[in-house]
Amino acid sequence: MTDKGTTRDMPLFIEDWRAYRNLTQRELAKRSGLALTTINEIETGKRQPRPSTLHRLAAALDTDDWNLHNPARSSYGILPEVVRLIERLGQAASEIAIIGNDGRGLARFYSANHAENWDAALEARTATQESITLLLGFWQELGPILLDQAPDDHARELVGYAQAHQLAVWRRAGIELGGADGATL
Numbered sequence: 001m002t003d004k005g006t007t008r009d010m011p012l013f014i015e016d017w018r019a020y021r022n023l024t025q026r027e028l029a030k031r032s033g034l035a036l037t038t039i040n041e042i043e044t045g046k047r048q049p050r051p052s053t054l055h056r057l058a059a060a061l062d063t064d065d066w067n068l069h070n071p072a073r074s075s076y077g078i079l080p081e082v083v084r085l086i087e088r089l090g091q092a093a094s095e096i097a098i099i100g101n102d103g104r105g106l107a108r109f110y111s112a113n114h115a116e117n118w119d120a121a122l123e124a125r126t127a128t129q130e131s132i133t134l135l136l137g138f139w140q141e142l143g144p145i146l147l148d149q150a151p152d153d154h155a156r157e158l159v160g161y162a163q164a165h166q167l168a169v170w171r172r173a174g175i176e177l178g179g180a181d182g183a184t185l
Helices: 014-020 025-032 036-043 051-060 065-069 075-098 103-114 118-149 153-172
Strands: none
Touching: 014 036, 025 036, 025 051, 036 051, 051 065, 075 118, 103 118, 118 153
C-alpha cells in the first residue's frame, strides 16, 4: 500500500518514452535487462515497477528516473536532453579549441560542406542564434546559482574569475554583452 502523493501514485509514461526513443518492447527489455513480460505489464498498468526497475528503465531510455512520470515530449522531458546536449557541446568546443579552431573555422567548414544548400545554411544560422540565446540565458542564470552554492570563498573566486575571463574572451572576439558587468543580454 502506498501513501497518497508518492511517485508510485503518479502515472508512468514508459510506453511514451519507448516510442520517443524509437524502441520496441523487446529492444527496451534487452537494453534494461528486464523480461519482455515485465515491460508489457508495466506499460499496461498490470504491474508497478520497483524503484530499481524504474532506474533500469530510465537508464535504458536515456533519461532520469523521475522523468518517466512526464511525457517524453514535455518541457520536463526535453530538459535533461538539453543538459546532455550542453555537456556534449562543451566537450566538442574543448576538442575543437585544442586543435586551435574556433567558431569561425567551424563556419568555414560548414559552408564548404553545405555550399550548395543556402536554405540549409540559413536554417543552421537561425538555429545557432536560438541556441546562443538559450545558452547565454543558461550561462547567466547559472553564474549566480554557482556563487550561492559555492562551498567556500575560493570556489566563489573561481566562479567570478571564470565569468570575467569568459567576458574578456568574448570582447576580444568582438562579442559584447549589455550591462555594466556584461551579465545581461
